[in-house]
Amino acid sequence: MWGPEIAEAYDATVAERFRPEDLVPTVDRLAELAGDGAALELAVGTGRVALPLSERGVPVHGIELSPHMAEQLQEKPGAEQVEVTLGDMTSTRVSGAFSLVYLVFNTIQNVTTQDEQVAIFANAAAHLEPAGRFVVEVGVPQPEELRMGEQGYVFEMTDDHVGIDTYEGPVTQISRSHHWWKIDGRQVRHRAPYRYLWPSEMDLMAKLAGLQLEDRSAGWRAEPFTNESTTQVAVYRKP
Numbered sequence: 001m002w003g004p005e006i007a008e009a010y011d012a013t014v015a016e017r018f019r020p021e022d023l024v025p026t027v028d029r030l031a032e033l034a035g036d037g038a039a040l041e042l043a044v045g046t047g048r049v050a051l052p053l054s055e056r057g058v059p060v061h062g063i064e065l066s067p068h069m070a071e072q073l074q075e076k077p078g079a080e081q082v083e084v085t086l087g088d089m090t091s092t093r094v095s096g097a098f099s100l101v102y103l104v105f106n107t108i109q110n111v112t113t114q115d116e117q118v119a120i121f122a123n124a125a126a127h128l129e130p131a132g133r134f135v136v137e138v139g140v141p142q143p144e145e146l147r148m149g150e151q152g153y154v155f156e157m158t159d160d161h162v163g164i165d166t167y168e169g170p171v172t173q174i175s176r177s178h179h180w181w182k183i184d185g186r187q188v189r190h191r192a193p194y195r196y197l198w199p200s201e202m203d204l205m206a207k208l209a210g211l212q213l214e215d216r217s218a219g220w221r222a223e224p225f226t227n228e229s230t231t232q233v234a235v236y237r238k239p
Helices: 004-013 020-034 050-055 067-074 114-127 199-208
Strands: 039-042 060-064 082-086 098-103 128-139 153-157 161-169 174-183 186-195 212-217 231-237
Touching (some): 004 174, 004 186, 020 050, 020 098, 039 050, 039 114, 050 060, 050 082, 067 082, 098 114, 114 128, 199 212
Parallel strands (some): 039 060, 039 098, 060 082
Antiparallel strands (some): 128 231, 153 161, 161 174, 212 231
């Protein structure tokens, strides 16, 4: 689902995530957590986070399933500083130990079974040095939006983008996102399944991997996490 058409248009579809007010706090927090060590980004994509983090002096390695997304990264300035390994983030191993492993922008939901999500936590833990941290940025399911009896939920409708989510039911926790973008005068369509997961479920996955919850905030600026939070940045620590 991350073929050449989507890869070529990807940065344009998430342009708001490149804004300094969004990206700088992300990189600041990750650089702080990495300290003097190296970082590993799971699903590194086109390098939105990896490249500016590398520019901050943090050695960054990436794992990416889509060769087309990796090609987009490799065409950008500074790409020579970010080594990318093609593979599945549930199982691909790279050499070395890292002070930080991170997975941002809801990408843990790209794998659509609980077993695969558990495997991501285990793989992250295997790459961490003692006292290293695994950071996950992901949305918090909103019960009022899980309208199982409805065909779809329109979450955005603008001149350049229409986004619709559909939900299959509470057993599989699968939602499907449907997007239509207008980019450079052409229409780009993307449709993909996602498995949403709850904060408590993530904490149990971390515990199974030998990790401990260190901090959970509602965003990269350490906003307090409350019952009303729609996003989370969870930090898990390896003993």
